[in-house]
Amino acid sequence: AQSVTQPDIHITVSEGASLELRCNYSYGATPYLFWYVQSPGQGLQLLLKYFSGDTLVQGIKGFEAEFKRSQSSFNLRKPSVHWSDAAEYFCAVVLSGTYKYIFGTGTRLKVLA
Amino acid sequence: ETGVTQTPRHLVMGMTNKKSLKCEQHLGHNAMYWYKQSAKKPLELMFVYSLEERVENNSVPSRFSPECPNSSHLFLHLHTLQPEDSALYLCASSQDGDPGGEKLFFGSGTQLSVL
Numbered sequence: 001a002q003s004v005t006q007p008d009i010h011i012t013v014s015e016g017a018s019l020e021l022r023c024n025y026s027y028g029a030t031p032y033l034f035w036y037v038q039s040p041g042q043g044l045q046l047l048l049k050y051f052s053g054d055t056l057v058q059g060i061k062g063f064e065a066e067f068k069r070s071q072s073s074f075n076l077r078k079p080s081v082h083w084s085d086a087a088e089y090f091c092a093v094v095l096s097g098t099y100k101y102i103f104g105t106g107t108r109l110k111v112l113a
Numbered sequence: 114e115t116g117v118t119q120t121p122r123h124l125v126m127g128m129t130n131k132k133s134l135k136c137e138q139h140l141g142h143n144a145m146y147w148y149k150q151s152a153k154k155p156l157e158l159m160f161v162y163s164l165e166e167r168v169e170n171n172s173v174p175s176r177f178s179p180e181c182p183n184s185s186h187l188f189l190h191l192h193t194l195q196p197e198d199s200a201l202y203l204c205a206s207s208q209d210g211d212p213g214g215e216k217l218f219f220g221s222g223t224q225l226s227v228l
Contacts, residue, residue, distance in 0.1 A: 004155070036219075043117070049216060099168060
């Protein structure tokens with residue numbers, strides 16, 4: 001069955017530290033891959049997406065993600081976290097030609113001052 | 114106007130009530146979605162409309178009834194809900210150039226509590 005796994009439910013980092021959020025997917029083919037962020041009381045906002053080509057993708061707010069086909073992973077990274085990055089982050093996948101976006105359970109990021 | 118607007122933001126209803134959630138998108142998109150977000154669970158896709166035609170119906174109970182009168186508006190009609198239906202209901206839209214290839218734009222959601 002198709003699935004998305006975000007193994008870390010909560011992550012706490014200090015402001016200025018680097019960040020890596022993990023995402024693994026299980027799919028019959030390589031899907032399109034996304035990272036979204038959700039601030040409290042808000043909907044989800046797209047950070048970045050991967051369709052094809054360069055496996056290192058740049059997004060908004062200084063985030064990047066790397067697609068590794070051999071590991072079925074699409075991990076999100078940021079070299080220096082800001083307090084405003086505290087939010088919940090969702091990895092999502094969808095197969096081309098379908099509307100069935102599948103989301104992970106999310107990783108809640110806490111940033112210490 | 115923001116891209117995707119949902120009303121109301123909060124809704125409390127009894128199990129015997131009938132209410133409706135409204136979603137309006139101002140982005141010129143032609144696909145609209147309803148998702149359910151419950152604590153500690155992945156977002157659950159409920160319904161998808163493309164060009165006002167329902168294209169996905171994800172085994173949702175009949176007490177949830179969607180309506181898409183035009184490409185800018187989407188409703189979710191609720192009746193005889195159960196307490197386990199309490200959740201954040203998110204509306205999203207996308208441009209249907211390449212289904213599955215386009216990003217979703219989300220509204221802020223309706224926080225529903227069923228008593």
